[in-house]
Amino acid sequence: MMQVLSSAWALLLGMMLLMVGNGMQGTLLGVRGEIEGFSTLEMSFVMASYFVGFLGGSRLAPDMIRRVGHVRVFAALASFISAVMILYPTFTDPIAWCLGRVIIGFCFSGVYVTAESWLNNSATNETRGQALSLYMIVQMAGVVTAQGLLLVGDPSGFVLFIIPSVLISISFAPILLSISPTPSFETAKPMSLRQLFTISPLGCVGMFLLGGIFAAQFGMGAVYGAEVGLSLAQISIFVATFYIGALFLQYPLGWLSDRTDRRILILAVSFLGAIGALIGMLLGGQFTMLLVSAFLIGGMSNPLYSLLIAHTNDFLDGDDMASASGGLVFINGLGAIAGPVITGWLMGDTVFGPSGYFFFMVVLLAALAAYAAYRTTQRAGIAVEDTGAYAPVAPTSTPVVLEAAQEYAQLEETEVENAV
Numbered sequence: 001m002m003q004v005l006s007s008a009w010a011l012l013l014g015m016m017l018l019m020v021g022n023g024m025q026g027t028l029l030g031v032r033g034e035i036e037g038f039s040t041l042e043m044s045f046v047m048a049s050y051f052v053g054f055l056g057g058s059r060l061a062p063d064m065i066r067r068v069g070h071v072r073v074f075a076a077l078a079s080f081i082s083a084v085m086i087l088y089p090t091f092t093d094p095i096a097w098c099l100g101r102v103i104i105g106f107c108f109s110g111v112y113v114t115a116e117s118w119l120n121n122s123a124t125n126e127t128r129g130q131a132l133s134l135y136m137i138v139q140m141a142g143v144v145t146a147q148g149l150l151l152v153g154d155p156s157g158f159v160l161f162i163i164p165s166v167l168i169s170i171s172f173a174p175i176l177l178s179i180s181p182t183p184s185f186e187t188a189k190p191m192s193l194r195q196l197f198t199i200s201p202l203g204c205v206g207m208f209l210l211g212g213i214f215a216a217q218f219g220m221g222a223v224y225g226a227e228v229g230l231s232l233a234q235i236s237i238f239v240a241t242f243y244i245g246a247l248f249l250q251y252p253l254g255w256l257s258d259r260t261d262r263r264i265l266i267l268a269v270s271f272l273g274a275i276g277a278l279i280g281m282l283l284g285g286q287f288t289m290l291l292v293s294a295f296l297i298g299g300m301s302n303p304l305y306s307l308l309i310a311h312t313n314d315f316l317d318g319d320d321m322a323s324a325s326g327g328l329v330f331i332n333g334l335g336a337i338a339g340p341v342i343t344g345w346l347m348g349d350t351v352f353g354p355s356g357y358f359f360f361m362v363v364l365l366a367a368l369a370a371y372a373a374y375r376t377t378q379r380a381g382i383a384v385e386d387t388g389a390y391a392p393v394a395p396t397s398t399p400v401v402l403e404a405a406q407e408y409a410q411l412e413e414t415e416v417e418n419a420v
Contacts, residue, residue, distance in 0.1 A: 008131065010174040011118055012138050017171035018078075018115075019142025021164035022108060024149055025085055026050075027239050028164075029097065030222025031155045031232060032089070040223060042094040044344020047219035048337050049098040051211075053105025055333035058398050061110035065117070071176060074114045077107040078172045085165040089158050113398045115175065132391050136250070139394045140243045147236035155232060196312075196327040202263065202375045203312030207328050209364045210308065211335025213273075213301050214395045216343040216360050217242060221294075224357040227347065234287060241291050245299030250392050253303040261381045262311040263372050266304065270369035273300030274362050281358035297361060304368075305332075306393045314382050329398060 026047075033043045064073050084100045084107075091097075119131055146164075153159035197204045221242065225235035256265055276296025283289035309328065316324055339360075346356030 014171045014175035016142045020146045021167040023143035023146030024164040027222040034226035040347045041344045044340045046097045047340040049101035050105035051336035053102040054109040057106040057109025061113040077110045082165045082168045136392045136394045144240045147240040200312040206308040207332040208335040211332040212339035215336035215339030219340045227354040241294035242298030245295035246302035249299035267372040274365035277361040
C-alpha cells in the first residue's frame with residue numbers, strides 16, 4: 001500500500017480534490033434548483049444531462065488524448081469544469097443548467113480517463129489491486145467530504161459555487177507538476193453489445209439497471225431532500241450516507257464474492273438493496289430511518305457494480321476482457337441517462353410525489369434480484385475455485401479502470417492456476 005502511495009500520491013490527491021468539487025456541485029444544484037423554483041421534472045433533466053456528457057466523454061476522450069496528449073487534455077477539461085461551476089448561479093435557467101451539466105459530464109469523463117490511465121501506468125502487476133482499492137476510497141472520501149463543505153455557505157448565494165471551482169482549479173496542479181513520465185495510451189476496441197449480452201446476460205441487464213439506480217440515487221438525492229423539506233445539513237448527511245455505506249460494505253461483499261456463487265450473491269445484495277429502498281419509501285419521514293435506507297442502498301448498490309463486472313469476467317476469455325469493459329460502461333451509461341428523468345416523473349405530484357424517488361429504486365433493485373434468480377435456472381454456475389478475483393470499482397469509473405480491474409482479475413486467476 002505504501003508503495004502505491006509513494007508513486008501515486010499526487011494523482012490521488014488531485015483526484016480527491018476533483019471528487020470534492022464534483023460531489024459539491026451535484027448536491028448543491030439539487031438544493032439551489034428548489035430555491036430557484038425549478039420543478040422536479042426540470043431538475044431531473046438537469047441531472048440526467050451530466051450522464052449524457054459523461055457517456056459522450058468516455059467515448060471521445062481516448063481520441064483526444066491520442067491527438068494532443070494527457071497533459072493538454074487534463075488541463076483543458078479541468079479549466080472548462082472550473083468555468084462552468086462559476087457560471088451556474090449567474091444563469092439560473094434549467095436549459096442553461098442542462099447545457100452546463102452536459103459540458104461538466106463530458107469534461108469529468110475525460111479527466112477521469114486521463115487520470116485513470118496515469119494510475120494504471122504507475123501500478124505494477126503486484127500493486128494494481130491496491131491501487132484500485134485506494135482509488136475507490138479516494139473517490140468515495142472526496143464525495144463525503146464535499147457534503148460537509150456545503151455547510152460553510154448559503155446555497156442561495158455564490159460562495160458555494162466558487163469553492164468547487166477553486167478546488168477543481170488547484171486539483172490538477174499536483175498531478176501536472178509531480179507525475180512523470182506521461183504514459184502511453186491505448187484502449188481496446190469495444191466488443192459488440194450483442195456479443196456481450198450473449199456472453200453475460202446478467203452482466204448486461206444488471207449494468208443497465210444499476211445505471212438507473214446510481215443516477216437516481218446520486219443525481220436526485222438532493223432534489224428529494226429539498227422536496228421533503230430537509231435542512232441543508234440533513235441533505236448533506238443523507239447524501240453522504242450513500243457513500244459511507246459503500247465504503248463500509250464494499251470489502252465484506254468482495255470477500256464473499258470470491259467464496260460463493262456470484263449470481264446468488266447478486267440476488268441477495270439486490271434484494272437487500274430493495275429492502276433498504278422500501279424502508280425509505282415507507283418510513284422516510286423519520287430522518288433516522290432515511291439514513292438507514294441510504295446506508296443500505298449505497299452499501300448494496302456500489303458493490304453490485306464490481307460484482308457484475310467480476311461475474312461477467314468469469315465468462316470471458318482473458319483476451320476479451322478489455323474489449324468488454326467499454327461495452328459495460330456504455331450500457332451503464334444508457335441506464336444512467338434514463339434514471340433521473342424517470343425518477344423526476346415519478347416524483348411529480350400527479351404520480352407518487354417525493355416517495356417516487358425510492359419507489360424507482362425498489363423496482364429496479366427488485367427487478368435485478370428477480371433476473372439474477374432467473375439466470376440461475378438457465379445455466380450451471382462456475383465453480384468458485386475457477387472464478388476470477390473481485391476488484392473494487394466505483395460506478396464513476398471509466399473503461400480505463402475497468403480494464404485495469406480485469407487485468408488484475410486475470411493476473412490473480414493465473415497465479416492461482418500456477419500455484420495449483
